[in-house]
Amino acid sequence: MPYRDSQLADLVDLGARRGASYADARRVEREYEAVSVRDGEVESVTRSGDRGIGFRVLHHGAWGFAATDRTEDMSLRSVVDEAFARAEAAAGTRAAPVALAQVAPQRGEYRTTLLRDPFAVPLTDRIALLRSADANLKGPHAVSRRGSVAAYRTRKHLVTSEGTDVRQEIVESGAGLSVTAVKAGAKPAQRYDSRLVRQAGWEFIDYLDLPGRAARYRDDAEAMLDAPLAAERPTTLVFTPEFLALLVHESCGHPTEADRVLEHEIAFAGTTFMWPTDRGTLRYGSEHVSMTADATVPGGMGTFGWDDDGVPAMRTKLIDRGTFVGYLTSRETAAALDLPVAIGSARAEGWQHFPIVRMVNVSLDPGTQRYDALLRGVDDGLLLEAPASYSLDNKRQNFHFSTQSARVIRNGALEGYARGVSFQSLTPAFWGRCDGVADDWELHGFLSCAKGEPLQLMRVGHGAAHARFRDVPIEVRG
Amino acid sequence: MTVRGRDAMLSPLQYALRDVKADEAELWVRRRRSAISRYAKNEIHQNAVADETHVQARVVVAKAVGIASANSLDPADLRRLVADATAAARESAANDDWPGLTAPAPMPEAQAYDAETARADARSQADAIKRITAAAKERGFRAAGTHQIELNEDALANTNGAAAYAPGTMAYLRALVTSESGTGWAEDLGWSARSLDPSDVAARAIEKAALDRDRMQLPPGDYEAVFEELAVAEVLRFMSLTGLTGETVKDGRSFMAGKFGEQVTGPRFSLWDDALDGRTLAIPFDVEGTPKQRVTLVEGGVAKGVVYDRQSARWFDTRSTGHAADPRRYSVGGHAGNLTMAGGDAKRDQLIRATRRGLLITRFHYTNTPDPKRAAMTGTTRDGTFLIENGRITRALANVRYTMSALDLFSGIELLGPQRLARDWWSSNGMGSIVCLCPPIKVARATITGSSPI
Numbered sequence: 001m002p003y004r005d006s007q008l009a010d011l012v013d014l015g016a017r018r019g020a021s022y023a024d025a026r027r028v029e030r031e032y033e034a035v036s037v038r039d040g041e042v043e044s045v046t047r048s049g050d051r052g053i054g055f056r057v058l059h060h061g062a063w064g065f066a067a068t069d070r071t072e073d074m075s076l077r078s079v080v081d082e083a084f085a086r087a088e089a090a091a092g093t094r095a096a097p098v099a100l101a102q103v104a105p106q107r108g109e110y111r112t113t114l115l116r117d118p119f120a121v122p123l124t125d126r127i128a129l130l131r132s133a134d135a136n137l138k139g140p141h142a143v144s145r146r147g148s149v150a151a152y153r154t155r156k157h158l159v160t161s162e163g164t165d166v167r168q169e170i171v172e173s174g175a176g177l178s179v180t181a182v183k184a185g186a187k188p189a190q191r192y193d194s195r196l197v198r199q200a201g202w203e204f205i206d207y208l209d210l211p212g213r214a215a216r217y218r219d220d221a222e223a224m225l226d227a228p229l230a231a232e233r234p235t236t237l238v239f240t241p242e243f244l245a246l247l248v249h250e251s252c253g254h255p256t257e258a259d260r261v262l263e264h265e266i267a268f269a270g271t272t273f274m275w276p277t278d279r280g281t282l283r284y285g286s287e288h289v290s291m292t293a294d295a296t297v298p299g300g301m302g303t304f305g306w307d308d309d310g311v312p313a314m315r316t317k318l319i320d321r322g323t324f325v326g327y328l329t330s331r332e333t334a335a336a337l338d339l340p341v342a343i344g345s346a347r348a349e350g351w352q353h354f355p356i357v358r359m360v361n362v363s364l365d366p367g368t369q370r371y372d373a374l375l376r377g378v379d380d381g382l383l384l385e386a387p388a389s390y391s392l393d394n395k396r397q398n399f400h401f402s403t404q405s406a407r408v409i410r411n412g413a414l415e416g417y418a419r420g421v422s423f424q425s426l427t428p429a430f431w432g433r434c435d436g437v438a439d440d441w442e443l444h445g446f447l448s449c450a451k452g453e454p455l456q457l458m459r460v461g462h463g464a465a466h467a468r469f470r471d472v473p474i475e476v477r478g
Numbered sequence: 479m480t481v482r483g484r485d486a487m488l489s490p491l492q493y494a495l496r497d498v499k500a501d502e503a504e505l506w507v508r509r510r511r512s513a514i515s516r517y518a519k520n521e522i523h524q525n526a527v528a529d530e531t532h533v534q535a536r537v538v539v540a541k542a543v544g545i546a547s548a549n550s551l552d553p554a555d556l557r558r559l560v561a562d563a564t565a566a567a568r569e570s571a572a573n574d575d576w577p578g579l580t581a582p583a584p585m586p587e588a589q590a591y592d593a594e595t596a597r598a599d600a601r602s603q604a605d606a607i608k609r610i611t612a613a614a615k616e617r618g619f620r621a622a623g624t625h626q627i628e629l630n631e632d633a634l635a636n637t638n639g640a641a642a643y644a645p646g647t648m649a650y651l652r653a654l655v656t657s658e659s660g661t662g663w664a665e666d667l668g669w670s671a672r673s674l675d676p677s678d679v680a681a682r683a684i685e686k687a688a689l690d691r692d693r694m695q696l697p698p699g700d701y702e703a704v705f706e707e708l709a710v711a712e713v714l715r716f717m718s719l720t721g722l723t724g725e726t727v728k729d730g731r732s733f734m735a736g737k738f739g740e741q742v743t744g745p746r747f748s749l750w751d752d753a754l755d756g757r758t759l760a761i762p763f764d765v766e767g768t769p770k771q772r773v774t775l776v777e778g779g780v781a782k783g784v785v786y787d788r789q790s791a792r793w794f795d796t797r798s799t800g801h802a803a804d805p806r807r808y809s810v811g812g813h814a815g816n817l818t819m820a821g822g823d824a825k826r827d828q829l830i831r832a833t834r835r836g837l838l839i840t841r842f843h844y845t846n847t848p849d850p851k852r853a854a855m856t857g858t859t860r861d862g863t864f865l866i867e868n869g870r871i872t873r874a875l876a877n878v879r880y881t882m883s884a885l886d887l888f889s890g891i892e893l894l895g896p897q898r899l900a901r902d903w904w905s906s907n908g909m910g911s912i913v914c915l916c917p918p919i920k921v922a923r924a925t926i927t928g929s930s931p932i
Contacts (some may be wrong), residue, residue, distance in 0.1 A: 041573045045566040048547035065526040069549045082527050089600035090522035123569040144729045182730040263518045267623045267654040268907050352528035389846040393858035398930040400856050402848040424928050453624050454512055455908035
């Protein structure tokens with residue numbers, strides 16, 4: 001049965017009539033189209049879509065949520081029954097009712113600004129682009145090559161019992177490249193990036209220059225096969241914006257999620273080392289380190305008109321010149337921590353998911369010096385280009401990262417490669433070693449930040465510039 | 479929860495495949511109804527149920543493959559889906575390595591389904607949680623975790639006449655108990671809610687939380703170790719992802735590449751993939767409709783074989799073992815997701831008593847692989863890491879960072895306990911889909927490379 005525009009309002013009205021103190025209904029429709037090429041052959045052309053409705057109530061002070069992909073009236077009535085049944089079952093365990101921070105009712109529409117609809121690009125053009133990139137991934141030792149382009153569209157309609165009624169249409173474009181090089185007597189070398197995504201049209205794929213990027217990845221992979229092992233000692237590390245995007249994500253974005261403070265994620269994703277009493281005093285990093293959460297960045301994968309609580313997009317500081325100052329919050333967590341709503345971060349992956357605190361665009365603020373000036377300040381060090389393995393503890397303190405590709409920096413210039421590099425640190429110790437951030441800030445995006453139970457994969461954005469860290473102990477393994 | 483059943487799941491697929499204008503076509507559907515109660519600080523804070531149906535069409539025209547997916551079994555939606563996949567195939571280019579769709583084959587019966595579990599409701603889930611939180615509160619502790627009931631129904635049909643259907647259920651109860659100074663973890667997993675014992679889960683988690691006090695930091699180094707089942711499952715995950723598939727062997731990334739018939743780890747380590755074992759959460763066919771086979775991967779430390787889907791089987795001129803993976807999660811080439819590791823009869827106390835100076839690891843958090851070729855894993859421990867001295871647990875430890883090749887770890891197996899169903903940290907919330915039937919082990923050497931603060 002086709003979806004009727006009034007269904008969400010009807011659900012919310014029904015929720016209110018049955019005694020819910022709050023109710024919202026969210027319809028989400030997602031489209032995805034991808035082409036992938038493996039070793040020059042078209043591996044798959046994939047088109048997918050799903051749609052459904054999620055219904056949430058606060059009843060007797062507890063949340064209940066039910067979701068269905070069937071939109072006929074009987075299924076929707078059943079969704080209401082189930083949401084109330086789950087709220088009632090939860091209510092029997094609660095000592096205090098859930099409260100929501102106040103937000104004025106919202107109305108309006110948000111749409112991604114794009115120049116060229118990625119779904120409208122002929123498939124033949126997409127395949128030709130990937131084959132052109134694939135040709136440049138070929139090297140003497142390349143045993144496996146993959147390339148893909150993808151387009152995403154999400155239409156979302158949220159209606160709440162408080163009078164919010166907002167619609168959004170978000171379009172994203174992305175690409176991925178990978179090459180594996182194998183040579184007898186050497187460790188296999190992989191160079192890849194699956195995070196080339198932006199809230200934008202096909203113009204972003206053009207901007208990526210996939211053939212040129214493929215040639216760089218091939219050269220990196222081939223060079224890493226024969227690269228000498230790095231020397232295991234504390235050294236100066238310079239990170240690319242791409243690498244730092246992940247470091248910011250893991251070591252600042254996650255520990256500033258307010259639901260971790262409330263132990264909502266303690267059993268799976270973990271908690272944090274950044275507690276409410278630490279706000280304004282905890283030394284997170286050096287004076288060069290400021291980080292901002294911003295749901296308004298043009299092109300950001302964490303950019304929207306409203307979050308799934310109906311809170312409008314905002315911008316707030318998380319780290320201010322090295323000091324921890326702010327959290328990512330939902331209406332529930334803001335109220336529980338007695339915080340003003342400085343950022344709306346309640347997000348659900350799809351119609352079938354309960355909104356939880358997620359990152360929006362969390363970025364390292366740019367510095368003032370040029371990248372070449374930053375490099376000139378390094379007599380002997382390494383440029384880490386792209387992360388490989390990464391692992392963090394359950395409070396986001398101890399972390400371990402390895403790199404796909406490391407360049408040697410000698411007397412302020414890049415010369416050759418080194419392999420086997422990884423580093424382990426505690427978060428404040430690592431960011432405390434930062435002695436410079438360049439002005440070449442650029443935006444990156446992730447498609448699949450994983451959190452929640454059941455799993456929710458979230459799109460998030462991260463901006464960063466090149467940055468330099470002194471005396472970082474590194475580990476080297478052959 | 480209601481089971482839709484074989485006819486309701488399979489008939490729409492078969493109907494939609496009539497008159498398809500393509501060389502081959504296949505429809506695969508997975509319905510998942512997931513009811514999850516999440517609790518923290520002794521209260522349920524999220525209580526959700528979602529019913530979703532994922533249908534995927536693969537259509538082949540002149541060896542060009544088009545894939546489309548949607549979430550409706552309505553006849554009109556399925557017709558549109560097949561048309562979308564056909565259009566994608568016609569716009570695509572030929573894959574000269576295309577192996578063709580599967581042929582009809584006898585299908586083993588589903589064993590991991592329990593009708594009573596499928597009917598579990600929100601109140602029964604809350605009641606189990608209340609038993610855990612009451613026990614925790616009695617000790618002055620607080621509890622967090624999840625109670626999850628899943629009903630899955632998989633069905634597949636193709637134009638070769640293959641047809642398969644299997645229902646499955648999962649019951650999963652997890653508890654993290656937090657004291658003033660530490661944490662303890664326990665869980666039960668099975669295909670029947672009757673296999674969940676909230677009182678026992680609470681008791682085990684409380685025991686560990688109570689022991690987790692006055693933590694000390696362990697200096698980096700090599701130590702004897704007891705790995706409980708969840709910790710073993712974490713290590714097995716990296717063996718699976720980095721080395722147990724046709725694709726990883728083809729690419730030369732697998733520790734198996736060029737090593738078949740050779741000793742790759744210790745003689746006490748044997749591993750196979752067995753989706754036909756009634757104790758696991760297995761579906762008896764893969765997403766291509768191939769019946770799953772038991773595959774011996776490592777026997778007595780000797781590399782024996784890997785798993786294949788139809789594409790990787792084609793690369794090696796062999797037959798699919800029934801290990802095509804859900805394409806939403808894993809790439810083409812095979813996936814070993816029902817791992818069974820040989821166990822033994824050593825009790826937990828025996829594993830501890832056999833340790834002169836070492837550590838006990840309950841589970842890991844956010845692991846990864848810095849050296850895929852060696853199936854190496856790095857990750858920090860959590861919720862029960864203890865120092866063992868002279869055969870006794872003597873101190874709680876701050877979480878440690880472990881970094882080591884699975885092959886090296888399993889070379890040092892000295893004792894094995896009985897098998898238990900376990901999932902690694904990633905698979906526990908659905909980021910992966912590996913289930914392990916594995917034992918606790920005592921090993922001669924585990925490499926610790928760092929520590930979290932106390």
